[in-house]
Amino acid sequence: MxxxxxxxxxxxxxxxxxxxxxxxxxxxxxxxxxxxxxxxxxxxxxxxxxIDKVNEAEVIRTQMLKEISERLNAAGIQVTVNSDTSVLSIPTAALGFASGSYTIEPQYAARAAAIGQVLSDVIRKDDRFKYLDTVFVEGHTDSEPFNGPLNMDNWGLSTFRAISLWQLWGQSMPGDSRLDALKNAQGGPLFSVSGYADTRPVDDAPAGIPDFAGNRRIDIRITIIRPSSKELEKISDDFSDGTK
Incomplete structure (x- = not known):
């Protein structure tokens, strides 16, 4: 038992x-x-x-484009905004680019300078430049073949149009408004200048008109800060290895 x-x-x-x-x-x-x-x-x-930071930056960019276009249009400088691509288009009527020319004639200089001043005011307001990565000043041409000095073609012509506007801003704007003083979040220049020849015509450009004035323009393309792949990888790595 x-x-x-x-x-x-x-x-x-x-x-x-x-x-x-x-x-x-x-x-x-x-x-x-x-x-x-x-x-x-x-x-x-x-x-x-x-994601919230990107969304906030997108809202700020939309507000800036709206303010820029409203101020310029109110001043009699007709510009258009493509909200889908975040581009402000300045037509040749505002800058006076003749076909085959990158010169901003004296009668257009004040108007061109006013555009730069509005850009500076709006971007600097409430330090909104902190939300931006790059502001591209992009030159464009019509499709009329161009053979300039030193064999310059439409690529060179479009680039020199953007450079002409950029140089005018640098020469005409006061020190506290200078666009070349603005920096992005990485500490690099906020503004960049480029040219696209006739490769990016406006949406309503008619066919068969090579010297269509609507294609001779300057686009201001505003890009916002976004997390880099390294930043996203760091978030993933920090949690996967237990450091967070």
Missing amino acids: SGLLLVFILATVALMLQVSQKQQALADTQHTLNAKVTEAKKQQAAFSTQ
Whole structure:
């Protein structure tokens, strides 16, 4: 009798030990799952923060384009905004580019300078330049073949149009408004100048008119700061290796 009781007690103790071990294993598993859920929530929050920053920057950019176009149009300088591509287009009527020319004639200089001043005012307002990555000053030509000095073609012509406007801004704007003093979040120049020849005609450009004036223009393309692939990888790595 006492032998059976001892066996029963030992079996009960063994069973209780197994149950205790399984309960501990279950608790450990639950703890691990909870930690992973917490980590995933923190990672999601970090990604959400980056998305919120981009959304905020997009709102700021939209506001800036609206303000720039409203101020210029109110001053009699007709410009258009393509909200889909975040581009402000300045037509040749505002700058006076003749076909085959990159010169801003004296009668257009004041108007061109006013455009630069409005850009400076709007971008500097509330330090909104902090939301921007680059502001591209892009020159464009019509499709009329061009053969200028030193074999300059429409690529050179479009680039020199953008350079002409940029140089005029540099010469005419006061020191506290100078666009070349603006820096982006990485500390580099905010503004960049480029040319696209006749490769990007306006949407309503008619076919068969190579010297269509609407294609002779300057586009101001505003890009916003976005998280880089390295920043996103860092968020992923920080949580995967447990440093966050």
